[in-house]
Amino acid sequence: MRVCVFAGSSSGSKPEYRTAAEDLGRELAARGIELVYGGAHVGLMGGVADAVLAGGGRVTGVIPNALVEKEVAHRGLTDLRVVTSMHERKALMADLSDAFVALPGGWGTLDEMFEILTWAQLGLHRKPCGLLNVEGFFDRLADYLDHALAEGFLTREHRGMLVVADDPDVIIERLKSVALPQVSKWIGRGET
Secondary structure, three states: OEEEEEOOOOOOOOHHHHHHHHHHHHHHHHOOOEEEEOOEOOHHHHHHHHHHHHOOOOEEEEEEHHHHHOOOEOOOOOEEEEEOOHHHHHHHHHHHOOEEEEOOOOHHHHHHHHHHHHHHHOOOOOOOEEEEOHHHOOHHHHHHHHHHHHOOOOOHHHHOOEEEEOOHHHHHHHHHHOOOOOOOOOOOHHHO
């Protein structure tokens, strides 16, 4: 099994964020689950990758050439795939992965997770998605999603596609058991 982790390229303001990234990495390695991620050595991205590697696990990084040239690529990965664009990066990470988890992060992390969720809503994949809610980082986002449900912009089934937990072991277990809605494809992936 491969889990894609979206995470900040910074470590954030609380040491608990880095600790959670490392805990998730150790849990993935202990369970024999391969990590797929954005390929950088910095921030929470680097923390989760280093923890998987230290635990004897496999890590595939996917990074655009422009970021390799800025020297943020992690040079110690099991497999580093260099692509031409951010769009290609997201598509390849999605293709390589069986499930997705977001750690705390900024625009990029949210962009990646929301695109994956949109693809699931459209029926382009049936892979579970989750938020590792470190120190309540995603509480307001979960509140927003509940508000979008109440206001008729999300269905209950689509809101239920995203699991939230504050413990790495729990998020992995929930990803294994989440019931994804059966959705007829509205469009093909080539039309996105």
